[in-house]
Amino acid sequence: MSQTLANNTKAQLLDQLNQRIPSSRLITDNTRRLAYGTDASFYRLIPEMVVQADDLDDVIFIINTCVEMKAPFTFRAAGTSLSGQAVSDSVLITLTDNWREHEIIDDGYKIRLQPGVIGADANRYLTPFMRKIGPDPASINSCKIGGIAANNASGMCCGTAQNTYKTVDSMKIVFHDGTLLDTSNAQSVDEFKISHREMIQGIESLCADVEQNHALKERIAHKYRLKNTTGYALNALIDYQDPIDVLTHLMVGSEGTLGFIAEITYHTVIEHPFKASALLVFDDIETASNAVTALSKTPVSAVEMMDGRALRSVANNPGMPDFMPVLTLEHCALLVETRASDEDTLYMQSKTIMATLAAYDILHQVAFTSEAETVGTLWGIRKGMFPAVGAVRQAGTTVIIEDVAFPVERLAGGIRELQALFSEFQYHEAIIFGHALEGNLHFVFTQGFDSETEVERYGKFMDAVTQLVAVKYQGSLKAEHGTGRNMAPYVELEWGADAYQIMRRIKSLFDPLGLLNPGVILNDNPKAHITHLKPMPKADDLVDRCIECGFCEAVCPSRTLSLSPRQRIVIYRELRRLDGINEPARKAELQKAFDYLGVDTCAATGLCAERCPVGINTGDLIKKLRTEKYKRFTPIARWTAKHFSTVTSLTRVGLSANQWLQKTTGEKALGSTVNGLRKLTKGNTPEWQNRFPTANRYKLKSSTERSLKKVVYFPSCASRSMSNEIGSDEHRPLTEVTMSLLERAGYQVIIPKNLSNQCCGMPYNSKGMTTISKDKSYRLEATLWQASEMGKLPILMDTSPCAKLSKELFTFPLEVFEPASFVLEHAIDDLNITPVDETVMLHITCSTRKMGLADTLLKVAKACAKEVIVPEHIECCGFAGDKGFFTPELNAAAVAPLKMQIPEGCSRGFSNSRTCEIGLTHHSGISYRSILYLLDEVSTKRQTAHTANKPARIKSSVT
Numbered sequence: 001m002s003q004t005l006a007n008n009t010k011a012q013l014l015d016q017l018n019q020r021i022p023s024s025r026l027i028t029d030n031t032r033r034l035a036y037g038t039d040a041s042f043y044r045l046i047p048e049m050v051v052q053a054d055d056l057d058d059v060i061f062i063i064n065t066c067v068e069m070k071a072p073f074t075f076r077a078a079g080t081s082l083s084g085q086a087v088s089d090s091v092l093i094t095l096t097d098n099w100r101e102h103e104i105i106d107d108g109y110k111i112r113l114q115p116g117v118i119g120a121d122a123n124r125y126l127t128p129f130m131r132k133i134g135p136d137p138a139s140i141n142s143c144k145i146g147g148i149a150a151n152n153a154s155g156m157c158c159g160t161a162q163n164t165y166k167t168v169d170s171m172k173i174v175f176h177d178g179t180l181l182d183t184s185n186a187q188s189v190d191e192f193k194i195s196h197r198e199m200i201q202g203i204e205s206l207c208a209d210v211e212q213n214h215a216l217k218e219r220i221a222h223k224y225r226l227k228n229t230t231g232y233a234l235n236a237l238i239d240y241q242d243p244i245d246v247l248t249h250l251m252v253g254s255e256g257t258l259g260f261i262a263e264i265t266y267h268t269v270i271e272h273p274f275k276a277s278a279l280l281v282f283d284d285i286e287t288a289s290n291a292v293t294a295l296s297k298t299p300v301s302a303v304e305m306m307d308g309r310a311l312r313s314v315a316n317n318p319g320m321p322d323f324m325p326v327l328t329l330e331h332c333a334l335l336v337e338t339r340a341s342d343e344d345t346l347y348m349q350s351k352t353i354m355a356t357l358a359a360y361d362i363l364h365q366v367a368f369t370s371e372a373e374t375v376g377t378l379w380g381i382r383k384g385m386f387p388a389v390g391a392v393r394q395a396g397t398t399v400i401i402e403d404v405a406f407p408v409e410r411l412a413g414g415i416r417e418l419q420a421l422f423s424e425f426q427y428h429e430a431i432i433f434g435h436a437l438e439g440n441l442h443f444v445f446t447q448g449f450d451s452e453t454e455v456e457r458y459g460k461f462m463d464a465v466t467q468l469v470a471v472k473y474q475g476s477l478k479a480e481h482g483t484g485r486n487m488a489p490y491v492e493l494e495w496g497a498d499a500y501q502i503m504r505r506i507k508s509l510f511d512p513l514g515l516l517n518p519g520v521i522l523n524d525n526p527k528a529h530i531t532h533l534k535p536m537p538k539a540d541d542l543v544d545r546c547i548e549c550g551f552c553e554a555v556c557p558s559r560t561l562s563l564s565p566r567q568r569i570v571i572y573r574e575l576r577r578l579d580g581i582n583e584p585a586r587k588a589e590l591q592k593a594f595d596y597l598g599v600d601t602c603a604a605t606g607l608c609a610e611r612c613p614v615g616i617n618t619g620d621l622i623k624k625l626r627t628e629k630y631k632r633f634t635p636i637a638r639w640t641a642k643h644f645s646t647v648t649s650l651t652r653v654g655l656s657a658n659q660w661l662q663k664t665t666g667e668k669a670l671g672s673t674v675n676g677l678r679k680l681t682k683g684n685t686p687e688w689q690n691r692f693p694t695a696n697r698y699k700l701k702s703s704t705e706r707s708l709k710k711v712v713y714f715p716s717c718a719s720r721s722m723s724n725e726i727g728s729d730e731h732r733p734l735t736e737v738t739m740s741l742l743e744r745a746g747y748q749v750i751i752p753k754n755l756s757n758q759c760c761g762m763p764y765n766s767k768g769m770t771t772i773s774k775d776k777s778y779r780l781e782a783t784l785w786q787a788s789e790m791g792k793l794p795i796l797m798d799t800s801p802c803a804k805l806s807k808e809l810f811t812f813p814l815e816v817f818e819p820a821s822f823v824l825e826h827a828i829d830d831l832n833i834t835p836v837d838e839t840v841m842l843h844i845t846c847s848t849r850k851m852g853l854a855d856t857l858l859k860v861a862k863a864c865a866k867e868v869i870v871p872e873h874i875e876c877c878g879f880a881g882d883k884g885f886f887t888p889e890l891n892a893a894a895v896a897p898l899k900m901q902i903p904e905g906c907s908r909g910f911s912n913s914r915t916c917e918i919g920l921t922h923h924s925g926i927s928y929r930s931i932l933y934l935l936d937e938v939s940t941k942r943q944t945a946h947t948a949n950k951p952a953r954i955k956s957s958v959t
Helices: 007-017 030-036 056-068 119-129 145-150 186-195 197-212 214-223 243-251 285-295 308-314 343-356 372-383 385-392 408-424 452-472 488-495 497-510 565-579 584-600 607-611 618-629 631-642 644-665 667-680 717-721 734-744 770-787 800-809 819-830 846-850 854-864 888-894 914-924 931-938
Strands: 049-053 073-075 091-095 102-105 110-113 168-174 180-182 260-267 274-282 302-306 332-340 362-369 398-405 431-435 440-447 693-695 710-714 722-725 748-750 795-797 831-833 836-842 865-869 908-911 927-930 939-941
Touching (some): 007 056, 030 049, 030 584, 056 073, 056 260, 102 119, 145 260, 168 243, 186 197, 186 243, 197 214, 214 497, 285 302, 285 332, 285 408, 308 385, 308 431, 343 362, 385 431, 408 452, 565 584, 584 618, 607 618, 607 846, 631 770, 710 734, 722 914, 734 927, 770 800, 795 800, 831 931, 836 854, 846 854, 854 865, 888 914, 908 914, 908 931, 914 927, 927 931
Parallel strands (some): 049 091, 073 091, 908 927
Antiparallel strands (some): 102 110, 110 260, 168 180, 168 260, 274 332, 274 362, 398 440, 431 440
């Protein structure tokens, strides 16, 4: 159902919107419309414009303007939805990061959330109260509350009892006419009942009609004994009598077709602190299904079923149980979890569950355990299945995950017949897994849409699936993923004519002009599910496995500035698609935009790989592209690598000159001159900042006193060149502080030979100059091998990025530490520590996160200060080596949430990367320094090995 705007309408709409919405939040260029318009589904509609709403008044204004111009509009939260409910070829409305407010109510028994809050963040806010929100979708680390509520998302443990429909307390809703209703506010409700009398009467009429239609009422009750998100929430018409309650619950799962959920208050559920899991393998699906029925009567919180093909897809992954490779396609496994408030109860529950299963032949098992590593491995089996299919698919195909529910008592038959359909339609790679307690199954298969034959195969397969699930088994075609465009043509098939007409009346009542997300949930086109299919051309082996799910976006430092990893891949795929099409102007336009949006503004930190279900590091692709882009600078780079000592000396000269000029000419004049030059050179010279570092003049040399304890200290080139910012009250550079601290801890410090020429290779690695980077790394490795007495001595690198890259590239058995891990492993027992009585900020660098040392750095900080704050939503500062100087807008965007999170009275922040600290200082208004400064300040030398006040040793889990 295309809703594209006429050119004159689009121009008028833009003019109208621009009266309130600034041009920076009105996206109309071809590149970003394509990138921002892409979601996790296998559908593609390119919006005519993307409008970014900053607050509630923006939303109301945008809705009113669109309605006035009769322009269809669609709301988008995180874009992780799978069924095509968040794409548009008209106006796509997204939310800025200002929609993240929350409020804890009644000691955590309720929580009020704006739609931009990420689901996992909501649970984090509730952690101190041992509560959580009910919905627990697999995408909870990325998806947002607006999408969770609008899709009635559930998950592994949520079932039907704890989804949004069952746990919603109240909402703020904006309707098609711009009216705002706060269902928690009596005055707002009273006013709405007067101003929208016809809507209220319409809802009452719907409830009355359903009440009188006994067959329909029974059908509704039956359908919602299962998980069901197909169509509108008709259960609201029989569960509630008050029209406001009905209205509120109709909004749940309405997928943006009835209005905008501006705020939602949830009743929270208990988060049990003790959990145990077991993996049980049965001979076949029938036995496993019977076991599910038995388990439903026991204290289980989750039962995940996995068929033989699903188990085989992950059987050879590292860490799998020994029996996994010998399982056949006939086997079926259940992953069972139970939760409790204390260990004794958990133990008894585990015994009860296994006693219930005594009558069943369990072929293999991993018995109930609470051991974190084993539990992680077991759930890794389940979570690894979706990416396992994605990893082996042919380039050019997509991964489709469908979501159905069978009556639990008929689960085995449903699975068998689904498997028969896989064979009939030649989806031999298809696997089945799901939330067995609710009969909710996901089946995953690969599909190409590059030929009519393939599209026809998919269409006929879906026809067969819908007949099987909805007609033969009276199940749900969508249990938790939402109807979207994917199942819209089959809603009437599942529900019947009477129920379908009720849904049409609901849509007309809430959206009389049909402008809210048209084509979603209700769609007159019987082929809507095979229309507007997304092309997935082969682009590069590094990213071809991407399924565009968007899990990566929450941690990307450039996502609010330019593009996220998903969006970079979308544009790069389009460029490769255009290689085979004669559209030179289109390709040139796209390439020019991508050079900045995709390549120049990517921090290339690889945090995206940590969230990606198939492990894609988009930064690797960007570095590969930079190799070509920066090829002309390779001779210069080689010269700098060969004369690295000269480069660092010139850096110190430049910093000294800047300090002198700033003092003599003044900040304003110097800033105008340097930034004017930057403008003339089109960004090829660095941006000037008033708190630039000063030059490091400290002369490093090895310790003169001998000790049985030795450490090799390798300061990064940034630490060797730069001291603290101009105007700092701390005049010692990091190198001096580190030497002081190490010697206080009783270490004989060894400085590597030829230090001034050494570099870990990071400056070259980030620009894709991998050959030069590796050469510098190998030379450093050889030097450190000698300095460490062939690997006998630990090596401290004072910045985390250098440590991370070295650990990745070094081939010799060298023990390399960044500051926090070294302190916990080797120094803290030899120091007396008196924490400062103040609140400090802590920035955990992306390299620290990727090394698994976030908790380690936090432990060091907490040992040194009474209160430590790690700000939200900053996974990477975006300084990215020298990008903080040459692409400063990346750093600014990445740390934009920082300043507002610094509490009154807090004046210091700490980290473990010198360059990151420059950007953090510039944008926060407080000084950021290495964590070693704080440790140096609070520590004194321990005189004896054992004293009465010796603190407990804090151990690092990762070295």
